[in-house]
Amino acid sequence: MSDTETTRYDFATAEPHWQAAWEAAALFNAADTPTSGKPKYYVLEMFPYPSGKIHMGHVRNYTLGDVVARYKRASGFDVLHPMGWDAFGLPAENAARQRKTDPASWTYANIATMRGELKRMGLSLDWSREFATCDPEYYGQQQKIFLDFWANGLVERRMSAVNWDPVDHTVLANEQVIDGRGWLSGAPVEKKNLSQWFLKITDYAEDLLEGLKDLPRWPERVKLMQENWIGHSQGADVTFALTAPVGGIDSVTVYTTRPDTLFGMSFLAIAPEHPIAKAVAQSSTQAAAFLAECAAQGTSEAAIEQAEKKGFDTGLTVQNPLNGQTYPVWIANFVLMDYGTGAIFGCPCGDERDFEFAAKYSLPIPIVVAPSLEAIPEQLTKALDGEGIIVNSGFLTGLPTAQAKPAAIAELERLGAGKAVQNWRLRDWGISRQRYWGCPIPVIHCAACGPQPVPADQLPVILPKDVTFDRPGNPLDHHPSWKHVPCPKCSAPATRETDTFDTFIDSSWYFARFTAPHAASPTNLEAVNHWLPVDQYVGGIEHAILHLLYARFFTRAMQKTGHVSLKEPFAGLFTQGMVTHESYKDSNGNWLYPEEVVKTPEGAKHVETGEPVTVGRIEKMSKSKRNTVDPGVIIDRFGADTARWFVLSDNPPERDVEWTESGILGANRFVHRLYRLALTIAAEPRAAQPESFTGEAKKLRQLTHRTIAAVSEALDTFTFNLAVARIYELSGALAGASPTDPGLLWARFEAIETIAHLIAPMMPHLAEEIFAAIRPNSGMVAINPWPKADPAYLTVDEVTVAVQVNGKLRGTVLLPAGAKADVALPIAKQAVAGALLGQLIVKEICVPDRIVNFVVKPA
């Protein structure tokens, strides 16, 4: 090496070397039932869907989890850190249709690619536990669990609506419905009722709500979202008599949380799927047309609630039990059949949606809520949906809303027209999917015996491989022989269930399976009871509700059926933000990949054509917008440690991170700088530890130990960006020429050795390389313990305190630590004498080690 050439860290050699060394030592493999006596720590990141290649979101997710795993291992825990594949799902079927491959080959090929990429990241994973949910060994155990749930009353079969493509004769996922039309056929979707399987998650509504209180290490916002999703409310069922019966129905029951506003009724509205709506449509082509229009909205709640409010006046009327008056019955597209009773009473005064509807159809808007009896508005421009005083409401007039509710319910009960009920927004979990690439539902349908469980000795029910995707619909249904089997009960010809499970089931118990992935039963009780709950779960905020709620429910159901012995699967949860990037479009409006764009002083240009490029918004990385950066390319160019360091350093993990070229270059520079620093210190004379430290040496040791304390705390609290900042600070203090003072030499060695340990969770390869350079033959960092901060070096004896006058900074003073008012005030006064000139001190505030504030007025 010449003097002018700068030493570079050879990550391309070092990273595979250390990965092989870790693997050879089996450092990251855990036992199903450990005997080490160390405390256990189960770290889990949400497992990936094998879509093709890993993306930056994966890099971030698995780096965050790996930091925790490595930190806990170094801190003396027995760590379980497994990895697997959430491998069933729609994209594999789409690929099969487009590329004439089969879903299994496509999926397993993707897994092989992605496994290789994850291994290159240097994650401390126990690969011996790997499985994919599409392995029959996994989904066969899942079928056993389902049958146990069924035997224990947790499963029901009932009719439910799906999005139906009338051209392709296929059930569509919500994602496949674009503006009310099938994504491939373009045909307006219809709703179709099918007999489907449900898991009775509503049996656990209250328990799932209560359980949130026992999750102190979950983000508050996630608990709040789950609470609102479960949606407990206290209200009343109110029955309205129809003036004239229709289709044999003579009354409508509504659920309301606002019985106090019943006198403010303007209309009654029912969902398009309500039995009365169907009865009306029998004899009215207009009503039938309206129902068809509503069916084309799609089934998603967002689509329903964002659609323009539309209604159809049925001509029917009902009588309000409290005031005896009659009101029209409308069918309305914003009333949800799945919530409450599928019918509402419309009170424009107390509900914004009702107000909008009444205004649109010129229905009356009676005023029944006011800020006070003296301030009753003449006319409303919007609903008064908060607390207030009830007015114009007979016996309820003058009561505050909170008191009017029980009063109204009492009267309804006396009249036999209603009762208090509690309601949940949570609905039972529909788990049937009319698709091939999922876990077969282990059921046989017999004309005589009804649905029968597949007998235990015939499990697993394996997906047939010889299926075709040459026409729309479910290949399992089209298969010539697979579904034809004898009834297990009467042996008559019967058919298999051709629906498969919702893939959310696959991800609702995989964390339990990881504890004994090869067990012959769904779980090994000894292993699962040792390792669960997951101590730290890490994943995207987009899973805050569905996946996490389903997993919490599934764990309760598995507890009931004896597969686990706890009900909360995740003791600690961390939700990370997304990885974003600028997006680019050329002059024709086509999306461009970042590598196709070059930034020049005149603006962004196409790297080949030189044409100007529009720099668009910073958005979540997605294939469709081409604003992706391939982690494999980044690791080739800079190494895994640089990629890991960058995703950790740039911002707090719960926020979105923007991937920038300059950011990754900066991280890479630090990797090389730190390596050079380590080589420099390794070459310095090795000094014996002095009796005591003074001056620069003492200051450096204080910084080193403060850094240990700060980084440890940052890793404990998931503020990894702060850990990075503190490490930058310490390494910055080691810059400059090598000293000759023995104390300082010793302190520098201590500092660099500390850095090797502190960076190990984040940049494990570089940590090993540095440690090997400064302490040859001392084993790997990965098996060395985490450093401890010496409390003697954490205290300070002098503090800079700010001095304010009327809350404005006017100076600072250096005071002994803990100095109280008697010491601080005279010094502070002197420091800001100029600002106090000609002023009368009205008040003196002194917070030791923090602030002195003089409140003054002109003398």
Next chain:
RNA sequence: GCGGGUGUGGCGGAAUGGUAGACGCACCGGACUUAAAAUCCGUUGGGACAUAGUCCUGUGGGGGUUCGAGUCCCCCCACCCGCACCA
């Protein structure tokens, strides 16, 4: 639409109600070099003035509480996540 979140220099961000801008990036200046890259050292929120300094201003917008507000309260705006068949 409903539920949840976020908003601080050119950029990412830091800050138990107590000196706003730690740390990094970028930029600028300097050293080294024939030169460039790399590396090393240093400056940098904006503004004004009498420029070794002093003052004003500044945390999405508007109000409020407080000796003191990025932080607490109320109203508003923008963006992001979720909405039950995407994973």
